[in-house]
Amino acid sequence: MGKNTFTEKQFHDEEAARAWFEAARWPDGPYCPSCGSLEPYKTKKPGLYRCKAKECRRDFTVMTGSIMERSHAKLTQWAVAFTMAASSKKGFSAHQLHRTLGCQYNTAWFLHHRVMEAMRSGGLDLPPLGGKGKIVEADETYYGRAKEPKTTRTSGEPFIKKGKKANARAIVALVERGGSVRSFHVPRADKATVQRIVKNNIAWESRLHTDESYLYRETDTLFASHETVKHSAKEYARGDVNTNSAEGYFSIFKRGMRGVYQHCSEKHLHRYLAEFDFRYNHREALGWNDEARTLAAIKSGEGKRLTYHQSN
Ligand SMILES: [Zn+2]
Structure with a gap:
């Protein structure tokens, strides 16, 4: 990281972090992650929305239906984690995050693994690499x-x-x-x-x-x-x-x-690879800067959840 000193508001002000994530995830305004309805109500609680669709009516926040769902970490912490992972040039670790945030190592480890999962592109629907003449x-x-x-x-x-x-x-x-x-x-x-x-x-x-x-x-x-x-x-x-x-x-x-x-245990190696793949596939030579890469990582965390709870 080096030069990134995290002076922007989204890294220390929870409201600003929420606005930052909402803009990243919902550039055209919030929509319900359950049914896709584009007309949610704002509730009295900041950041909490309620779906207007009669058959849905679910409550949601910017964390719902994403890699951040059900996490106890602050949005400011998530903002730092996504930014560090996306803009690091040489790799990024839970230890660095732990030192930067001054949080418990376990929290940093969680954040790091979830961000890695967000960066994973996967599934069978990926188009093949290459093509004619390539x-x-x-x-x-x-x-x-x-x-x-x-x-x-x-x-x-x-x-x-x-x-x-x-x-x-x-x-x-x-x-x-x-x-x-x-x-x-x-x-x-x-x-x-x-x-x-x-x-x-x-x-x-x-x-x-x-x-x-x-x-x-x-x-x-x-x-x-x-x-x-x-x-x-x-x-x-x-x-x-x-x-x-x-x-x-x-x-x-x-x-x-x-x-x-x-200490990368073998069962997590694929996730570390996914993180390096993500940065390589969003590298500067292909037209990506740090900010765009960070937004892409947040976007890529939609619809994904991690279920394991062990730190190792
Ligand atoms: Zn809905």
């Missing part, structure tokens, strides 16, 4: 120790791999050149898993670029073309064939994780 790079990396060491291979053979890749958490990333990333934490980066991800998330008209790994063998038939660079022979690019975007993404992720997330 290049999508696929690559995999390893980060941190896997909780449950592998003892067998996919084939059932005993697992005897040594070195860095043995029993590390595997991450697969797909990056559309000049566009978005989509990353996945997978229990194991085997051929079946990697090819399923590649197949389900990349438009078939795309050109696929990978290294020479066996994981991508036979993907030629799935896409317009499949071109590889031979890293083992120290070949990093041939013409426009390279995996530099994917490697660049991994390096941002690893640098960020090393700097701020010392």
Whole structure:
């Protein structure tokens, strides 16, 4: 963060924070999160609305139907959390939030995890990456120790791999050149898993670029073309064939994780990836500034809820 000193009103005045969130979520005025009615009443309680629709009549606030629902945190705290997560350049942690807010660590942890969930784009309705004439790079990396060491291979053979890749958490990333990333934490980066991800998330008209790994063998038939660079022979690019975007993404992720997330448990790794994906997909080079990115994160938190209560 550095230069952001949180002097704006929404970071220390609860009413201002409410107005700030309402403007972010409802640029055209409040609407009922239950039935979508555009004509709610304002009640006497500040920030509390009541739906006018006869069959609905539900009460709601700017937190209802979003990642903030049923939280006891203040809106000023949410405003700081969203802003820090969206505008941090190198990653952002619950510890930083805890120090900035002067709140309990548990509260900061909650806020951070909910903001990460808000940033997660997901579901099966995501359009595929790439398209005609576009290049999508696929690559995999390893980060941190896997909780449950592998003892067998996919084939059932005993697992005897040594070195860095043995029993590390595997991450697969797909990056559309000049566009978005989509990353996945997978229990194991085997051929079946990697090819399923590649197949389900990349438009078939795309050109696929990978290294020479066996994981991508036979993907030629799935896409317009499949071109590889031979890293083992120290070949990093041939013409426009390279995996530099994917490697660049991994390096941002690893640098960020090393700097701020010392204790990321494996079950939450996908959420941390989602946070890095979000920032990458809303980066400056694509026309996003800090403010627009923060608003996008708030918007993206609609219709999502987290249910777990454990801090770890
Ligand atoms: Zn309603």
